[in-house]
């Protein structure tokens with residue numbers, strides 16, 4: 482069901498299912514010819530809360546510290562090694578189900594699960610993703626950090642949207 486407090490995975494993947502190379506490079510993604518911002522700002526306007534794993538946070542800090550990209554949203558970083566908070570994010574190590582239930586009781590927009598694959602796996606195991614928007618790059622990178630790691634549950638989805646941004650294809654699913 483579409484709900485404005487849904488958890489939503491919005492992520493880009495290579496055609497062979499990787500979100501980054503083994504050494505965390507996204508060069509293969511940035512060089513693809515898209516169209517406009519490939520639907521990003523339209524999606525971003527629906528989001529109120531942002532959730533990511535510590536390795537994704539490290540990547541953002543390394544690449545974009547001068548311009549932290551999510552300044553105007555509530556931003557949580559799951560980590561067992563980092564504690565507390567800073568100007569931009571709060572580090573948390575909570576049971577993810579309890580976290581999501583608590584967030585959904587608050588008013589606001591969608592809860593964007595940024596990734597990466599490690600944190601996403603925990604959300605999938607607990608069936609805590611309501612919607613998926615996956616943007617596929619027309620590139621096979623052969624190896625890297627998988628979008629979907631191995632898990633035991635079957636999650637049936639319904640395709641509710643399909644868009645092309647030049648060389649990118651965006652797939653939008655909700656959980657049945």
Ligand SMILES: NC(=O)c1ccc[n+]([C@@H]2O[C@H](COP(=O)([O-])OP(=O)(O)OC[C@H]3O[C@@H](n4cnc5c(N)ncnc54)[C@H](OP(=O)(O)O)[C@@H]3O)[C@@H](O)[C@H]2O)c1
Nearest residue numbers: 493501505534535536537559560561562596597598599600
């Ligand atoms: N293509 C895309 O759109 C996209 C999107 C997002 C990320 N990425 C890429 O993905 C890579 C990072 O992904 P990743 O899978 O290696 O790592 P990740 O999921 O971003 O982060 C893993 C870390 O998150 C923390 N964590 C995960 N689950 C947790 C839980 N249940 N409770 C508490 N802490 C938890 C742990 O941090 P501690 O070790 O601190 O305990 C863990 O080491 C980067 O290269 C990034 O650029 C790409």
